[in-house]
Amino acid sequence: MSHVKFWVHLVFTTKNREPFLTKEIRKEVYKHIKKNCKEKGIFLTSINGYSEHVHCLLSLNKDQTISQTVQLIKGESSFWINKQKIIPFKFSWQDDYFAVSISESQVQSVINYIQNQEEHHAKKSFSDEVNEFMKKYGFEKII
Numbered sequence: 001m002s003h004v005k006f007w008v009h010l011v012f013t014t015k016n017r018e019p020f021l022t023k024e025i026r027k028e029v030y031k032h033i034k035k036n037c038k039e040k041g042i043f044l045t046s047i048n049g050y051s052e053h054v055h056c057l058l059s060l061n062k063d064q065t066i067s068q069t070v071q072l073i074k075g076e077s078s079f080w081i082n083k084q085k086i087i088p089f090k091f092s093w094q095d096d097y098f099a100v101s102i103s104e105s106q107v108q109s110v111i112n113y114i115q116n117q118e119e120h121h122a123k124k125s126f127s128d129e130v131n132e133f134m135k136k137y138g139f140e141k142i143i
Protein backbone atom coordinates (compact mmCIF):
# COMPACT_ATOMS: atom_id res chain seq x y z
CA MET A 1 0.00 0.00 0.00
CA SER A 2 1.29 3.46 -0.93
CA HIS A 3 1.31 6.24 1.64
CA VAL A 4 1.56 9.79 0.33
CA LYS A 5 1.08 13.13 2.02
CA PHE A 6 1.98 16.11 -0.10
CA TRP A 7 0.97 19.51 1.29
CA VAL A 8 0.20 22.28 -1.22
CA HIS A 9 -0.53 25.94 -0.55
CA LEU A 10 -2.73 26.99 -3.46
CA VAL A 11 -3.71 30.56 -4.34
CA PHE A 12 -5.98 31.55 -7.23
CA THR A 13 -7.72 34.76 -8.23
CA THR A 14 -10.86 36.04 -9.85
CA LYS A 15 -10.57 36.88 -13.54
CA ASN A 16 -8.53 40.09 -13.87
CA ARG A 17 -8.34 40.21 -10.06
CA GLU A 18 -11.75 41.85 -9.90
CA PRO A 19 -12.87 42.25 -6.25
CA PHE A 20 -16.15 40.34 -6.65
CA LEU A 21 -15.82 38.20 -3.53
CA THR A 22 -17.62 40.13 -0.81
CA LYS A 23 -17.58 38.71 2.69
CA GLU A 24 -21.04 37.15 2.18
CA ILE A 25 -20.14 35.67 -1.21
CA ARG A 26 -16.84 34.30 0.12
CA LYS A 27 -18.65 32.49 2.91
CA GLU A 28 -20.97 30.73 0.44
CA VAL A 29 -18.22 29.96 -2.06
CA TYR A 30 -15.90 28.50 0.59
CA LYS A 31 -18.73 26.37 1.99
CA HIS A 32 -19.40 25.04 -1.49
CA ILE A 33 -15.72 24.41 -2.27
CA LYS A 34 -15.35 22.48 1.01
CA LYS A 35 -18.36 20.32 0.12
CA ASN A 36 -17.11 19.74 -3.42
CA CYS A 37 -13.62 18.81 -2.20
CA LYS A 38 -15.05 16.30 0.24
CA GLU A 39 -17.18 14.73 -2.53
CA LYS A 40 -14.17 14.55 -4.88
CA GLY A 41 -11.78 13.11 -2.29
CA ILE A 42 -9.67 16.26 -2.11
CA PHE A 43 -8.27 16.76 1.39
CA LEU A 44 -8.84 20.48 1.98
CA THR A 45 -7.49 21.51 5.37
CA SER A 46 -8.01 25.28 5.19
CA ILE A 47 -9.65 27.82 2.88
CA ASN A 48 -9.96 31.59 3.08
CA GLY A 49 -9.08 34.65 1.07
CA TYR A 50 -10.11 38.16 0.27
CA SER A 51 -12.09 40.09 -2.33
CA GLU A 52 -10.13 38.86 -5.36
CA HIS A 53 -8.35 35.69 -4.31
CA VAL A 54 -8.57 32.39 -2.47
CA HIS A 55 -5.97 30.50 -0.43
CA CYS A 56 -6.30 26.74 0.11
CA LEU A 57 -4.16 24.26 2.00
CA LEU A 58 -4.50 20.83 0.42
CA SER A 59 -2.93 17.45 0.91
CA LEU A 60 -2.73 15.49 -2.32
CA ASN A 61 -2.88 11.72 -2.43
CA LYS A 62 -1.04 9.39 -4.81
CA ASP A 63 -3.66 9.66 -7.54
CA GLN A 64 -4.06 13.45 -7.57
CA THR A 65 -2.02 16.00 -9.48
CA ILE A 66 -1.95 19.71 -8.78
CA SER A 67 -3.40 20.61 -12.19
CA GLN A 68 -6.28 18.11 -11.91
CA THR A 69 -7.09 19.20 -8.38
CA VAL A 70 -6.99 22.90 -9.22
CA GLN A 71 -9.23 22.29 -12.25
CA LEU A 72 -11.74 20.40 -10.10
CA ILE A 73 -11.83 23.19 -7.51
CA LYS A 74 -11.86 26.20 -9.85
CA GLY A 75 -13.92 24.72 -12.67
CA GLU A 76 -16.67 23.31 -10.51
CA SER A 77 -16.87 26.37 -8.22
CA SER A 78 -17.14 28.85 -11.12
CA PHE A 79 -19.86 26.64 -12.67
CA TRP A 80 -21.70 26.62 -9.33
CA ILE A 81 -21.31 30.40 -8.79
CA ASN A 82 -22.82 31.03 -12.25
CA LYS A 83 -25.59 28.46 -11.80
CA GLN A 84 -26.58 29.97 -8.44
CA LYS A 85 -26.32 33.51 -9.89
CA ILE A 86 -24.38 34.61 -6.81
CA ILE A 87 -22.80 37.32 -8.95
CA PRO A 88 -25.09 39.10 -11.46
CA PHE A 89 -22.84 38.39 -14.47
CA LYS A 90 -20.68 35.55 -15.80
CA PHE A 91 -18.04 34.71 -13.22
CA SER A 92 -14.68 33.05 -13.86
CA TRP A 93 -11.38 32.48 -12.15
CA GLN A 94 -8.06 33.59 -13.62
CA ASP A 95 -6.43 30.73 -15.58
CA ASP A 96 -3.18 30.96 -13.63
CA TYR A 97 -2.61 29.95 -10.03
CA PHE A 98 0.17 29.80 -7.47
CA ALA A 99 0.99 26.48 -5.80
CA VAL A 100 3.91 25.54 -3.60
CA SER A 101 4.65 22.52 -1.46
CA ILE A 102 5.08 23.05 2.25
CA SER A 103 6.61 20.83 4.89
CA GLU A 104 4.65 19.12 7.63
CA SER A 105 6.31 21.41 10.16
CA GLN A 106 4.82 24.47 8.40
CA VAL A 107 1.21 23.23 8.21
CA GLN A 108 -0.05 25.09 11.28
CA SER A 109 1.75 28.27 10.27
CA VAL A 110 0.13 28.18 6.81
CA ILE A 111 -3.29 27.45 8.33
CA ASN A 112 -2.88 30.49 10.58
CA TYR A 113 -1.82 32.61 7.60
CA ILE A 114 -4.82 31.48 5.55
CA GLN A 115 -7.29 32.02 8.39
CA ASN A 116 -6.06 35.60 8.97
CA GLN A 117 -6.50 36.87 5.42
CA GLU A 118 -8.87 39.72 6.24
CA GLU A 119 -6.53 41.11 8.88
CA HIS A 120 -3.53 40.53 6.63
CA HIS A 121 -5.06 42.43 3.70
CA ALA A 122 -6.04 45.38 5.85
CA LYS A 123 -2.28 46.09 5.84
CA LYS A 124 -1.05 44.66 2.53
CA SER A 125 -2.40 44.52 -1.02
CA PHE A 126 -2.74 41.26 -2.90
CA SER A 127 -0.13 42.47 -5.42
CA ASP A 128 2.35 42.98 -2.58
CA GLU A 129 1.51 39.52 -1.25
CA VAL A 130 2.10 37.97 -4.68
CA ASN A 131 5.45 39.72 -5.02
CA GLU A 132 6.51 38.44 -1.59
CA PHE A 133 5.52 34.87 -2.54
CA MET A 134 7.36 35.11 -5.83
CA LYS A 135 10.55 36.23 -4.10
CA LYS A 136 10.21 33.83 -1.16
CA TYR A 137 9.73 30.78 -3.38
CA GLY A 138 12.27 31.77 -6.03
CA PHE A 139 9.98 32.41 -8.97
CA GLU A 140 11.69 34.67 -11.50
CA LYS A 141 8.75 36.74 -12.70
CA ILE A 142 7.54 39.37 -10.26
CA ILE A 143 3.92 40.38 -10.90
